[in-house]
Amino acid sequence: MHPDLQQLIQLQEVDSSADRARRRLAELPAAEEALKARAAERAAAVAGVKERIAAAQAERRELEKELAMLQARLSKFKGQLMEVKTNKEYQAMQKETAGAEQDIRSHEDRLLDHMEAAESLAAELKSAETALKAEQAEIAREEQALDAERVAIDRDLQQAALARSETVARVSPEALAIFERVAHGRKGLAVAEARDGLCTVCHVRLRPQVFNEVRRNDAINQCDSCTRILYFKVLKGAEGC
Ligand SMILES: [Zn+2]
Structure with a gap:
């Protein structure tokens, strides 16, 4: 990650x-x-x-x-x-x-x-x-x-x-700045889990390309809709689903 x-x-x-x-x-x-x-x-x-x-x-x-x-x-x-x-x-x-x-x-x-x-x-x-x-x-x-x-x-x-x-x-200053900006506008909740192709906070479906990137957890990706920073929880046995 x-x-x-x-x-x-x-x-x-x-x-x-x-x-x-x-x-x-x-x-x-x-x-x-x-x-x-x-x-x-x-x-x-x-x-x-x-x-x-x-x-x-x-x-x-x-x-x-x-x-x-x-x-x-x-x-x-x-x-x-x-x-x-x-x-x-x-x-x-x-x-x-x-x-x-x-x-x-x-x-x-x-x-x-x-x-x-x-x-x-x-x-x-x-x-x-x-x-x-x-x-x-x-x-x-x-x-x-x-x-x-x-x-x-x-x-x-x-x-x-x-x-x-x-x-x-x-944290790098750039990533922290994104976090603080989103947190400020979203009642303190800046990070959201992405699951089944959705942002679990705003429930908007992510573009497949975005979701694929999020699943890799190797960059700071934001939800297109609520701008929250997305991450993917890798569950045992769920990888590759
Ligand atoms: Zn969202």
Whole structure:
């Protein structure tokens, strides 16, 4: 194989893998934000249950206050019942008393409902807090993995820069100029494999004469259509096909 072609294939590999690394690096902040959003969502679920508990407690205190007032009123009625003089007064007082007793019963029922609801809210809080804890641990693990990935990518990019300068030093200035010009115009992809008579990147059929030259890998040939530098992968047993 032509030495420049060999070097340019290698240069393309270095550039393409550095490109992938940079793209992944650019995705990391969004991945980190997504983790933070997940943590915030779980924390909000816990806060929501706590708010409902506080509201239920306030309602319960209000019910207890009302119940105490009703009980005071009832004992007042019972006191007055002893002092009534007429049957009519007695019946009226009895009606008041019965009404107060009914109110008390209904308040007591509601307090019981509240106690049951409080139990299920407490269970809900416990499970939300357990889920939060588990999620926080999982998120911490994922954050560590992202940090480690960032470090690895930075290291890969440093190695790629070194590999690039070493490879560039081995290419002739003319071949390098073609590579850089095509790469600049083609989103960094300057080298393409030719296979079955086609450029595998732009998929345009090569003229038979060009393809025959490309198959020899002994010169810098460019695709007529996309101008990429073409090479031919010689597979075992495929030679001469
Ligand atoms: Zn092409």
